[in-house]
Amino acid sequence: MIRTSTPQIELRHLHRVFDRTHAVNDVSFEVYAGEVFGYIGPNGAGKTTSMRILATLDEPTAGDAFVDGFSVIDDPDRVRRRLGFMPDYFGTYENVNVTEYLDFFARAYGLVGQERLRAIGEVMDFTLLGTMAHKPINGLSKGMKQRLCLGRTMIHNPSVLILDEPAAGLDPRARIELREMIDRLAAAGKAILISSHILTELAEISHRVAIIEQGRLLAVGSVAEISSGVQTRGTARVRVLRDADKLAHWLAERRDISDLKLDGDLTTFSHAGNRESEAILLREIVEAGFPVIEFGAKHKSLEDVFLHVTEGRVQ
């Protein structure tokens, strides 16, 4: 990730009100070049609305958003040159094949001559759509359409990509391929804002995430940073060579342990604390003379954090 002084994407106290619904309520965050920024929240949280504002498809009620330093309100044309937006729908034309589709968008972004042909070629190579060049779009599978849409999004080589649910409805292989493509785009220095419901995947590719609910931003940071700020109980398991029942009694006496379960030589329990406290606990178990052969702790995943931070409210 390239942390430059100016962010590629900046939301500054963004508000969007539809009649009585405050879809986006004072949202502010920044995304830098080379960063993959996950944008997560339940349905109706305001993710798509903020993304549409960034893509110059909607106007904020208050506040502003900037792409590469240009306001989406006052300089939408400059924003559009720098931004690729992949919405959560395909948007395809009838009687058009893959090449013609990409050619149209390349022309629409003002690419001419060899520059246009090179852009189409690069996108075809990147998305592995070369074999489908003359296939009608309506005959493509969902995964192929999604690749094509990603290709369309990057046809003018934008420095900022906004991907709204790009992995929705894809099979596991297509998801892995999409993830690899996003990794490569980030490595090429592009700032990527991505929303997804598949939190495990988002956690893997995102450098930082923002959690939004009911239009309000609840947390921003890396998954570890957010996890550390969230007071949840972790789960751990200990397997000992012998004296498993004694270990269970020993653990039960501790105040920071609960939900204790003994299953043969394996003891599972939940505890309050972080990784450091887990290490202390392990040392104390060993010092107490228990022959530990396995110790594992399940750390808070993005899903855990998400479930803890959000309350599942929908506007």
Add this chain to the structure above:
Amino acid sequence: MSFDATNLELAANPESPATSAGNPSRAALLWQSIERFLSRAGDWLNPILVKETRQAIKSSQFTITFVLVLAACWVATIAIVAWIGPRIFYSAEGSTLLAGYLSILAFPLIIVVPLASYRSLIAEREDNTYDLLSITTLRPRQIISGKLGSSIAQMAVYFSAIMPCLAFTYLLRGVDLPTIALVLTFMFFWSLGLSMVGILLATLTLQRFLQVLILVAFVAGLIYMFLMAIAMSGTLAYWGRDLWSPNGEAWYVIAALATAYFTTFALAYFAAAGMITFTSENRSTPLRLCMLIQCAAFIGWMSGAWIADDYAREAVFVLASMAGAYWYAMGTMLTAERPTVSQRVRRRLPQSFLGRIFLSWLNPGPGTGYMFVVANLTALAILCWIGMMASDILPTRLRTWPSFEELSYLLTIGWGYIVAYLGIGLLIVGTLRRFAFVTMLATVLIQFLLLLAGFGIPYAIKSMSLELRDADYSFLQITDPFFTLYHLLDGGSADGPVLVLIVPGVALCVLLLNMPRVVRELRIIREAAPQRVAQDEAELHPPPEALPQSPWDEPA
């Protein structure tokens, strides 16, 4: 698989001779060079035109219509020739056949092409491609031009289908080439105008039920236009050659119609582009300029008519009535503009003292829009007044209607009504905007409802009152501009002095009440572009290198 970008155009057509041959022949090389030239030329075409032409060629709608036109031409040829019979050898029957062919051509041109234009833009919204299109660097005017270009491309194909038939009509005699060209030009512009209307209608609303209503009305209108086109093109086919007579006044009519057509077309074009333009952009100034040009053209033609008609006051009356109605209609839309001026628009506001004095009325905003209408109405009233006085001085035939007095009342009181109604509407909308967001459509409706109330309420009271029912005119009807002006022109000049005091007086009061808003909008001044924008602008359009001005100057 690695995609060969450099051969993209050829790859799109694997059967092209350049790729099928191992050693390219001279013909293949020629073909390649032609293809390269066309590819380069295609770079400068509107992307939407390219895409839609590609789509149209593959679409069944286009194929079916094209085949139907061809088949209909064949059937018509056989049927009309059979009907003419042996007369074909000695009688000039070209006009009969031309009228038949034009009726066939009218179907795709007047119904299919405009409807396809309407559907094309609506389908972009339905299929979610409009969002994708609007975030490209294509400007709204390019989108509208592309859609119009696509209509022209379709028309060209239909024209080419019917061209051999038209040549046949010429061979049969009875119709000359200029007449054929005139009729085809007429059909072309008719179809193009309707396509523009279709595109404008498609931009009006995103609500599905309103779109359905508009579609039904549009189709009904197209059917009516289709029947009109058949009748008019038939008339031109039979009597078009009469237009070529040197003293034909019809050319003046055609020129006046062409002026009205092109100015209205420009207005519709900028209105459609404005409807799909991002809200922070200045959508108002091009429309106001179009209105000015259209009004100036109308004044020009009416001045011509006034001179041609021996400086008669009727021409001044027609000018004042029609221009008044025009500016009222435009005023309802101009007062519906958003009261906020974006930073983007502020960067391009007139800066100099003179620029701010003369060009501020073109700035977006309901207050400046109102003043723009008032200024135009005032200028128009003064012009009509001068014309009216000239009609009295210059030698003219005896005219009895409208009298100098009647016409002067019409000008003063008509001006007052428009200024007052638009101003009251603006005050109401301004008050409503403090509590809620008022759309453009709502503002236009409020303006029309206000006028309707001013005309309807006194009418209802008069109808229900036994005393007033049979009375000719009473001051109860003072809010009714139609009845009041009719009364003044129909021998009611006695009430003129009172009305001249009341109506323009109220108008001036309303104008004064609106002045704070107007001043507020005029106080918005030009703002410098942010540094980031200036930097980007400098990168996009670097200043030209300074050239040496004299032999002693150092090169840059």
